[in-house]
Amino acid sequence: MAKGRIEINEANCKGCTLCMIACPQHVIQMATDRVNVKGYYPAMLVDPEGKCTGCAICAVACPDVCITVYRQVSVRQSQAAAAGAG
Amino acid sequence: MAKGRIEINEANCKGCTLCMIACPQHVIQMATDRVNVKGYYPAMLVDPEGKCTGCAICAVACPDVCITVYRQVSVRQSQAAAAGAG
Amino acid sequence: MTISAVEEKVVYQRPESLSDVPTHYCPGCTHGIAHRLVAEVLDELGVRERTIGIAPVGCSVFAYKYFNVDSAVAAHGRAPAMATGIKRVLPDRVVFTYQGDGDLAAIGLAEIVHAATRGENITTIFINNAIYGMTGGQMAPTTLPGQHTTSSPGGRDIEITGFPVRMAELLAGLTGTAYVARRSLHNVKEINRAKKAIRTAFETQLAGLGFAMVELLSSCPTNWHLSPPEALQWIEDYMVPYYPLSDYKVIEPVQDLMKR
Amino acid sequence: MTISAVEEKVVYQRPESLSDVPTHYCPGCTHGIAHRLVAEVLDELGVRERTIGIAPVGCSVFAYKYFNVDSAVAAHGRAPAMATGIKRVLPDRVVFTYQGDGDLAAIGLAEIVHAATRGENITTIFINNAIYGMTGGQMAPTTLPGQHTTSSPGGRDIEITGFPVRMAELLAGLTGTAYVARRSLHNVKEINRAKKAIRTAFETQLAGLGFAMVELLSSCPTNWHLSPPEALQWIEDYMVPYYPLSDYKVIEPVQDLMKR
């Protein structure tokens, strides 16, 4: 499994929970301890075991484009991909 | 063949020729010697041989509802028809 | 069978639902035939006294003078809205609109589609003559590709103006419609078929089954620049192929009506 | 294959065609997803700099703030007319309208049908959320039978209001349309399919093939009185069956495009 992580733009998050529900790894949770400036409980990545695969499903599900997704790739692989695309 | 005749409301006729063209017996002609109040050459029944069958096709074709159609029917027949319809 | 005597019977005369006044239509214009068919159907169904007709803006704007029924003239394209207003407060009256292709398919498109999709229990007689007659022969939404009009002087160019719209097909696709048919007025056989469709359309309303429309291919000798017989031929040769004559929507209860 | 080093790559981030401002949409409203998909497609096609978007009157009236492209706000329902005006004078620009169901299917019905039947070379993104969102939840032409809204408080009664109108089917029936599809935004799989359709719709325009529309089933948690996840479920359970997801019209040259 690829390794990934996400960053959530908390200020823009509306706490709709759709990313949380979409994530196949169940590594997104809603904050309960804080609200953002708009008064929403933002989503957050809770991934102590590093289960996030960087699949970007959460980002696709998010109506507010709050999620940036990162994935770890081997340099060789990525070079190969880049070459292939050229 | 049933016998019939038609009356054409000359004043309303616009000389469009559609009745003439529609009549299967070719017994309608356009006047050439006179125009009506609107300046049209009206259609007229020219049926010296009594070929008109009263089929009403001309009336159906006339856009200006100028034509009244009469047909000769035997009284017996018509009574029978009336009885049948009762 | 012995024929005892011969009597002369009137087999065709002006229907009562048609006022006894000459129309302003051009010679050979089949608007007149459409009027007569509607009037005959109203007579036959015995509903003249409880019928309300809505005339459009178009050559048939004077339809109120010709139909011997209560009538109003709608704003251009809005006859279906006006009919809706009337029918909703007088549901037991027979309400019909009579509209041209500019009226129904251009400016009034939203109104007819929504009346239809609401299943408004009214009847629409739609005169498709592929032209704006009243204003002197401009392109209508139904003008055929290549057809010359005063606003498509080089012939309708589909690259620029798009395609003629087929209203019967369009309305038939809506769930709310009960009966939608296209007929033509270009010869006696078709005229008779048109009348049957018109009758079915009104019967649909009388049975409370919802929206019914009959599209009638109709001539405009004047703006087509053809003689009346040529104009009928043009319908047959050019319009019928583009606008096939058919029943496009007959919901089951209407099929039952038609069987009777 | 030996992996020599591990690097972190960005695999998803905000598209350039989307301005970096928060939207005013309610939590969970899929208007936001539709925006994002359009923006991604504009990015991918590299046309942002020559795109002109037309926002409607409706919840997406502020779309001009969110799309990072030249834009205008049309009068309610008139986006297709406005887009026509622009496209006719700037044929090499990419012009799209973004419209809600009240906007496109009610007040603007004539404009969308005529833009489509003219084969206007524009792209329409149609957000069907079965409700008037912006004005607080009244019945839309697309409101489902039985659905409760503020103007159908007892549930939409088809006897009185008629049937929801299926716009994709209706527009697909017009000769002028090149590509018409319906997609949904209720889960990730459908979102991805929606994006492909949006891409095809814009490619259709780029290839000069004529009018393209993608209808998107979209949520309105607020006026449906459901939580965002419930709202997505409601789309799946109730909207999709009434509004089947499919390609309704793909003219041949567009099929070729899709194969590439």
Place this chain on the structure above:
Amino acid sequence: MQEEIIFAGFGGQGVLFAGQLLAYTALAEGKHVTWIPSYGPEMRGGTANCTVVVSDEPIGSPVTKHPSIAVVFNNPSLEKYEELVKPGGLLVVNQSLITIETHRTDITIVRIPATALASEMGDVRLTNMLLFSAMLAQRPVVSLETAQEVLLEKLGARKAEMHALNLAALARGWELGREATPASESA
């Protein structure tokens, strides 16, 4: 000099074109001119008429209640316009189609059997040209020569035969107009 001329008849009688010919001719002669049709409610058939004002000065009103000249092609037009012609004015009557009597004695009235003559000449559509030049013969609002030139120009690429026929009609109308004993004088 200012003349207000009304041409009036049925649609299809060439009424509007007669007026336009006058207008074009006036323009060719450097005069001020206006031409307005009264466009009737009906598509066709029905009434057609137009008003032409020709003047040496810039023209104020292009309409008038009392024209100085009326050229009437049919009965309804006569009925309407005989009354209205200015005292001292001219009324040109299409004798062939007009069956009712005139009664004004304070204007010049000339009668031309234009439709009949036009038929004789081979084309009923020449009626308007006959009446037009008869009018000019009585009141040279513009010169016949210019009118002939303008007419040929307007007929343009049509057959030479047509040109000849129209010129003949203008000439014939002029003659008749000159010869005509005005009704007012004979009365």
Place this chain on the structure above:
Amino acid sequence: MQEEIIFAGFGGQGVLFAGQLLAYTALAEGKHVTWIPSYGPEMRGGTANCTVVVSDEPIGSPVTKHPSIAVVFNNPSLEKYEELVKPGGLLVVNQSLITIETHRTDITIVRIPATALASEMGDVRLTNMLLFSAMLAQRPVVSLETAQEVLLEKLGARKAEMHALNLAALARGWELGREATPASESA
């Protein structure tokens, strides 16, 4: 007597209902009253506020620049309305959510930790009732008794538990309102 009261906060905080309760109560007491919301551009979230005018006389303007009372539920509302309260007026502050300082010394300012208290009482939605009756305690625009009756009526067929909770909130707010040391005095 005329008082102009502004209730201001976020949508969802029961701001509009607090105003309506005041309006219904005023009506029940035979007073003249107007209630107007300022309906914001956004669907929801965003700002919600309403102005209530209560008077013994027929009411002219239902809006005012300078209310005699402002009940503010959140920071933006405090920022906006502290300035505007009439000298001698009253400002009721939801201490729980308002973090910024007040500075007026010519008005009475009372602070109620309403949201916190409401949560304590088991329903955060009681915030508005707490602030409402705190206001009444300071300025008896209407009587608490009538307000209680009207509230019960408005709650209608809801659970008895709800009734009790709301009444309790009104009572608690009243107490707090009476006890509160106005900031202006303490300042």
Place this chain on the structure above:
Amino acid sequence: MAVELMKGNVALAEAAICAGVQAYFGYPITPQTELLEHMAKRMPELGRAFVQAESEVAAINMVYGAACAGVRAMTSSSSPGISLMQEGFSYIAASEVPCVVVDVMRGGPGLGNIQPSQSDYFQLTRSAGHGDYHAIALAPASVQEAIDLMGLAFDLADKYRHLVFVVADGLIGQMMEPAELPPMQPITRRHDDWALTGADGRAPHVITSLQLNAPDLEALNQRLQAKLRIIHDTEQRSTEMLTDDAQLVVVGFGTAGRIAQTAVQQARREGMKVGLFRPITLWPFPEKRLSALADQVSAFLVVEMNTGQMIEDVRLAAGGQVPVTFYGRTGGVVPVPEEIYDAIRDLYRKLQSRPARE
């Protein structure tokens, strides 16, 4: 009926119901929507017609249709929607069918916003649509008056077979105030002499605004104008306050007039001789009374929630006798009494510093 706290939009709807409206057709638009929503609930309950139209264009033409059938029919909208109805208005006026239309005005031009405004004054009072006519326009300043004028609107519409506007704004539409509804009026058939109901035992009735022959259309216009003159002469309505000895009279309609009332009272408290004149009929504009006041006062101050529309009517009524000045807010900004007071005070001072008027 008891006094209840009612929202303006709901009160307008319910008052129409009490007045026997049998058909409502409308299209949602803020800040009018509660009116439509109330009708959506109530009309079917009462077995009356409610249709949410596909647009304002359709709505007004549905009203036109229902009114042709002789029943009380109405629609409601807000500024952009009212613009879309202009053609329909013109047809209705020309056809002389009674219709009632509520305009809950909002900020413009264009899409503008949904805040209160009075900037439809021109399009409602001059000629709503093309052609020569004025609709009757009634402008309430309170929820109770909204109720009362709604009933009056239907009565005037029927009496004159004419189009009547009830001219509210977002503030009146959204405001709650105690008010009392009139008793529910029984539904009676009206207009059997011209309405479309089917030509049963009588000649067909025809309703049309078409008169292709110019003299016929001129005759129609003359008939219309004669009717409008009667309305003009008999239906002018206004209310005033403290005008008896006023040197300065503030003129404002609807919400602006009401807000000005507080400013005028304030000015009086400070010794200024100021009064308030509030037109209730915007057309016919209450020019008779205002002309009379022009003889007495030294100036008018017109207050509107627009850039100055009714001021033309005030100037026409004043006939150049007294200066007419203006204070207005636009774009949905509602003026507060304080700023109107300032305008009054400034003008009043100027007047004082001028020689008194004889």
Place this chain on the structure above:
Amino acid sequence: MAVELMKGNVALAEAAICAGVQAYFGYPITPQTELLEHMAKRMPELGRAFVQAESEVAAINMVYGAACAGVRAMTSSSSPGISLMQEGFSYIAASEVPCVVVDVMRGGPGLGNIQPSQSDYFQLTRSAGHGDYHAIALAPASVQEAIDLMGLAFDLADKYRHLVFVVADGLIGQMMEPAELPPMQPITRRHDDWALTGADGRAPHVITSLQLNAPDLEALNQRLQAKLRIIHDTEQRSTEMLTDDAQLVVVGFGTAGRIAQTAVQQARREGMKVGLFRPITLWPFPEKRLSALADQVSAFLVVEMNTGQMIEDVRLAAGGQVPVTFYGRTGGVVPVPEEIYDAIRDLYRKLQSRPARE
């Protein structure tokens, strides 16, 4: 260009083409149709855009769109069609995009007829649609002036980014008269600073009339009003004849003004000191010049082909100084000089029998 005999409608179309109109959108309606038909032929020939819209509502919104792209765009219609465009007008004015609209007015109200009329004066000059603004309105009285004003219309529209009406009537539209077209103007790109052309190398341009925040919309209105004040102060246009020593001045625009000219000349011939004032801009109304005349004359006689609309502006300009009387024909009836002369004579006699004005 040579002087040619041209029909008004065709002249308007061709003049727009000379002025560089790049897009025409319209819908047929008598008596305007020849304009559309001419465009249908000419625009494609020139490679410019012509679309026969599905309705007037669509047409004006297409114009709005094309104008947003920075090109010269126009539509034309007649009274009922103009009513349908009111919402679009309001959006255009609020968005400050330059558009030109020709109204060839016909008899109303309602469907009315297709004869000439001037009864759209109110709906064109007051506020075309909801909200606070006035469009510029230019009224030609001859075919040549129609051509000239058509060019001016585009220039003013571009200069002020505003909506401009060319206000003709059926008579001007149908009349043939010698006139000369201006040279064909080269098409140049305009308005690159705000037009929608794609955000290539710059921040996106946005055109909207939405301002949800009331103070923002008020600011927009203030900007609009400031612009309108400039237009008001600088663009008043009128023409006059024989006014120097006139005691009675006839005021009429377009066709009515032109017909009145003949009546005035007749009156002069009979020794009456009568002049003619013909507003060319209906908005801004040429009140400066008319006010000046009000100081000189004893009375104004307003002549319109309606029941009295511009008379309000004349009365406002006259400011109560002199009596303003009215002569009008409606419903498509075109007044003839003779009847206007009678009205002049009657009024003049009355003036003579009154003590002279100092």
